[in-house]
Amino acid sequence: AQSVTQLGSHVSVSEGALVLLRCNYSSSVPPYLFWYVQYPNQGLQLLLKYTTGATLVKGINGFEAEFKKSETSFHLTKPSAHMSDAAEYFCAVSSVTTGTASKLTFGTGTRLQVTL
Amino acid sequence: DTAVSQTPKYLVTQMGNDKSIKCEQNLGHDTMYWYKQDSKKFLKIMFSYNNKELIINETVPNRFSPKSPDKAHLNLHINSLELGDSAVYFCASSRGGLPLATQYFGPGTRLLVL
Numbered sequence: 001a002q003s004v005t006q007l008g009s010h011v012s013v014s015e016g017a018l019v020l021l022r023c024n025y026s027s028s029v030p031p032y033l034f035w036y037v038q039y040p041n042q043g044l045q046l047l048l049k050y051t052t053g054a055t056l057v058k059g060i061n062g063f064e065a066e067f068k069k070s071e072t073s074f075h076l077t078k079p080s081a082h083m084s085d086a087a088e089y090f091c092a093v094s095s096v097t098t099g100t101a102s103k104l105t106f107g108t109g110t111r112l113q114v115t116l
Numbered sequence: 117d118t119a120v121s122q123t124p125k126y127l128v129t130q131m132g133n134d135k136s137i138k139c140e141q142n143l144g145h146d147t148m149y150w151y152k153q154d155s156k157k158f159l160k161i162m163f164s165y166n167n168k169e170l171i172i173n174e175t176v177p178n179r180f181s182p183k184s185p186d187k188a189h190l191n192l193h194i195n196s197l198e199l200g201d202s203a204v205y206f207c208a209s210s211r212g213g214l215p216l217a218t219q220y221f222g223p224g225t226r227l228l229v230l
Contacts (some may be wrong), residue, residue: 032216043206043221044159051216088157094215103172104219106159115230 002027003097006107014115019078021110023065023091026072032094033074034066034104039087047089048054050074062087119143120222122207128228129197137192137225139207146191147171147212149219150182153204165190202229 007022024033032051036044049060055067065076076093093109120141129135143150149172150162164172168184179195190207204224210217 014153033217036221038157041224043223044208044219045221046218049216049218090159094217103161105161109157109159111157 001107002031002093002105004091004093004105004107006089006091006110007081008110009108010066010111012111012113012115013081015057015083016080017083019063019076019081019112020089021089021112023076023107024072025074025091025093027095029092029095033065034089034092034094035059035063035074035076036092038090038109044090060107071094081112081114083114085116086112087114120207120209120220122160122205122222122225124225125223126226126228128230130230131197131199133197134193134195135197135227136194137207138229139190139222141188141207141209141220141222143209143211143219143220145209145211146187147210147217148184148187149210150190150210151206151208151221153198153206153224155203159206163190163192171193197229199229202227 003026005024007020034049035047038044048057050057050067058064063078088109090109092104122139148164149164153159162176163182165184165216181193184190204226207225208219212220
């Protein structure tokens with residue numbers, strides 16, 4: 001079984017400060033890892049994903065994440081927070097259930113608050 | 117152009133009623149999903165269809181019945197609604213079912229059962 005743990009349900013940073021959202025996963029097979037963002041009253045939007053290859057993945061809006069197998073982590077970072085980054089962030093791991101469908105298992109989410 | 121659309125956006129109803137939520141995607145994807153997001157924002161998959169065939173059913177009560185008339189549509193019918201069904205329901209789609217497929221989400225349907 002696959003699982004995702006997001007440490008910290010709420011993170012508050014000042015505008016311009018570093019954003020660090022933590023994600024640890026559990027998987028018995030090589031994982032595919034995702035970060036999604038959910039703005040208020042909207043659906044989820046993909047920020048970035050790790051499949052294979054380069055362990056540092058760059059996404060939209062200046063976000064990036066690094067896959068660290070030894071630490072089973074996939075933390076999300078952004079060097080400088082903007083007010084528009086305030087949202088709910090979900091880490092997810094993908095696993096194969098059959099030959100034709102992927103199943104995303106989500107973490108419990110981290111709400112990012114950005115203050116002036 | 118909305119890639120994944122859901123109707124209605126809001127749904128308020130009484131316990132015991134039957135209701136449907138519709139989902140359509142214009143991305144040409146062949147796999148569609150329903151997720152439930154509870155009041156604590158936890159997201160869990162309910163169903164997945166590939167080419168109109170059910171491939172994931174995550175121990176959801178049989179009061180929930182998905183129907184896929186074609187690859188572009190996946191509807192969710194709920195019988196005998198209960199208070200615990202109150203949640204946000206998201207439809208999503210992807211190209212194929214590969215584990216690395218990106219899923220595209222609709223805006224959600226906010227269901228409130230009174």
